[in-house]
Amino acid sequence: MTARRLSRTRAAVASAAVTAAALVLAACGGDGGDPSHTGHGSARAASPSASAPAERGGHNAADVAFAQGMIPHHRQAVDMADMAADRASATEVKELAAAIKKAQDPEIRTLSGWLTSWGEQVPGEDASAGHSGHGDGMAGMMTPQEMDQLEKSSGKAFDTAFLKLMIKHHEGAVAMARTEQAKGSHGPAEEMAAAIIASQSAEITRMKELLGTD
Incomplete structure (x- = not known):
């Protein structure tokens, strides 16, 4: 019996040693990942905010509100940008609209991914545009009437309406990003908020220049 117990003890110690070694190797392997997977390069990968959100408390209610609010907000901006393709007359307006769509489509996917990983609801497609009326109370969102009027306009009238409405829309997004x-x-999420503030503030300045306003 003593020999058997000794044999079992030795086996248990050997098994524990193997498990510990595997855990150490796994931990070391995690540090050698390709920084390109973060989408922000090696400098961003080394940032505590980007690589270890759990150490900062993960996410909170403000992060959820930011994602759930910015998704329909971005979707409406994309809807407005889509209208410019065949309604705008100025090349500058068409180019601006294309840039807005190119920037905000990927952000919608990222925001949706965060909500899914957090077990939170992703806003439905019907919450995106003013046609549905769901976003009327959100900062800078167009009303159904404003979206209808924009859709029915064309040429220079569209250009003017688009720029005025998008300035208002961007100002709302900047306010939401500052809250985040x-x-x-x-x-x-804080990094995305900073990027939104920088890019959309620059676009607001450009749109005001196109309108000839300060």
């Missing part, structure tokens, strides 16, 4: 920066805890 002040109250959010999810590092990547």
Whole structure:
């Protein structure tokens, strides 16, 4: 009996040693991943906010509100940008609309991915446009009437309406992003908020120049 117990003890110790070694190797392997998978390069990968959100408390209610609000907000901007393809007359307006769509489509996918990973509801497609009326109370969102009027216009009238409405829309997005920066805890969401503030503030300046306003 003593020999048997000794044999079992030795086997258990050997098994524990193998398990510990495997855990160490797994931990070391995690540090050698390709930084390109973060989408932001090696400098961003090394950032605590990007690589270790759990250490900062993961996400909070402000992060969820930011994602759930920005998705329909971005979708409406994309809807407006789509109208410019065949309604705008100025090349600058068409180019601006294309840039808005190119930037915001990927952000919608990223925001949706965060909500899914957090076990939170992703806003449905019907919450995106003013036609549905779901976003009327959100910062900068167009009303159904404004979206209908924009859709029915063309040429220079469309250009003017598009620029005025998109300025208002961008200002709403910037306000939402500033709230995320002040109250959010999810590092990547705060980084997206900073990017939105920078890019959309620059676009607001450009749109005002096209309108000839300050």
